[in-house]
Amino acid sequence: MPVPLLDLKAQHARIRDEVANAIMKVVDDQNFILGTQVGDFEKDVATLSHTKHAIGCANGSDALLIALRALDVGAGHEVITTPFTFFATAGMTHNSGAKPVFADIDADTFSMNPEAAAAAVTSRTKAVIPVDLFGQMSPIERYVKAIDLPIIEDAAQSIGARRRVDGEWTMAGERAMIGTFSFFPSKNLGGYGDGGMIVTQSDDLAMKLRRLRTHGAIKTYVHEVVGFNSRLDTLQAAVLAAKLPYLAGWSAARRTHAAYYDAAFADLSDIRTPAIDSANESIYNQYTIRTERRDALQAHLKANEIGTAIYYPIPLHLQECFAYLGYKPGAFPESERASKEVLSLPVYPELTQSQQDETIDAVRSFFGR
Structure with missing residues (x-):
């Protein structure tokens, strides 16, 4: 499905x-x-x-x-x-x-x-x-x-x-x-x-x-x-x-889905789940994981008909239109590293349990788990 x-x-x-x-x-x-x-x-x-x-x-x-x-x-x-x-x-x-x-x-x-x-x-x-x-x-x-x-x-x-x-x-x-x-x-x-x-x-x-x-x-x-x-x-x-x-309920549902993902991926050392500042209550506009094998994982999920997105694949200082600013690769290492590792998974409020389990199973199977 x-x-x-x-x-x-x-x-x-x-x-x-x-x-x-x-x-x-x-x-x-x-x-x-x-x-x-x-x-x-x-x-x-x-x-x-x-x-x-x-x-x-x-x-x-x-x-x-x-x-x-x-x-x-x-x-x-x-x-x-x-x-x-x-x-x-x-x-x-x-x-x-x-x-x-x-x-x-x-x-x-x-x-x-x-x-x-x-x-x-x-x-x-x-x-x-x-x-x-x-x-x-x-x-x-x-x-x-x-x-x-x-x-x-x-x-x-x-x-x-x-x-x-x-x-x-x-x-x-x-x-x-x-x-x-x-x-x-x-x-x-x-x-x-x-x-x-x-x-x-x-x-x-x-x-x-x-x-x-x-x-x-x-x-x-x-x-x-x-x-x-x-x-x-x-x-x-x-x-x-x-x-x-409906906004508060929708955001609460996203937090519930995020917690379910967090628990399901807790034993996967190849994945970093979202880090939420202890002072924050997030509304999870995106559930964004990090992995060094991001592109291969995305291809695997696509083959299994799981929707994903990369936010954002090119940091702004390396966009062609901002070349006039004079920034070079390596100027902002954390942003550049994130752009190579981030992948957002489905987390919308209406996501069903079976859909989320299918997503989790596809991610885990990619890592041989």
Whole structure:
């Protein structure tokens, strides 16, 4: 029986009527641009993330770019981030006019190493963007303590994740100056198309962010700055609001699947299962193992009709488009090593016991167990 990496049809089958009703409400109202559903969903995300403001936008990439613009990041500036993440984090830095500067990751959690990030700061550094990779939060409090600069938390993969800081739970997006979310369909909370959100505790930044997403205007046809056309679509807000009540349960199911994998692979010395910081509660956007035989294992799983993916096969400092930055192989050894070893297995909430057992059996058989 084939086991897909992600099965959105299985999810949709369980919530179809609720989502369809939400969509048809927008269609019947014919209020497609910044309709009431957008504002309502923004309030829901602000509540979830323990933030004062949430501003919807077109996608997670725009969320990063608008955040950078709101902090006046541009030509002549540098932004520190990780080379082991999705392209948008560095790509939007480039598109802002600033120069991406990379700092290597922690070998266990894949989070950008705070000490490495602090060491990369120069007089031109304008902001730092840690990434909550694969569903667990980066140590935001350590960046805030070590670096006296604005922190943008790229929380595209971690909505609803939390971390204990000074004995209290901190939500993804809560402690950074700005947090950004993506609602790409494969995310734990995914839309039926693109969508993004920006969160902040700052009234001033919230005003800038709202202005920037609508061509630099709060009042129609009065443009204080040149902004973007990047609104969260009302249809997407309606879909996401219908799905939001299920998010905690879906993330809990992913944690259950992850624990089952952890136990099943505990005796395999050739595999490193995900290392979750003891302060974190991950939402497991991905269940990512490490093995030096990654490519052969992936081929074996493909032959057994098990879906997998490699996030990410080429670290950003070695991408052709960033050759102008001057980085060479060996510059960030942990990121380069991870790119050769990581493999993500199916962990979506609707994954059945038999599907997970089939995946486990295929992995174990590859290692002769």
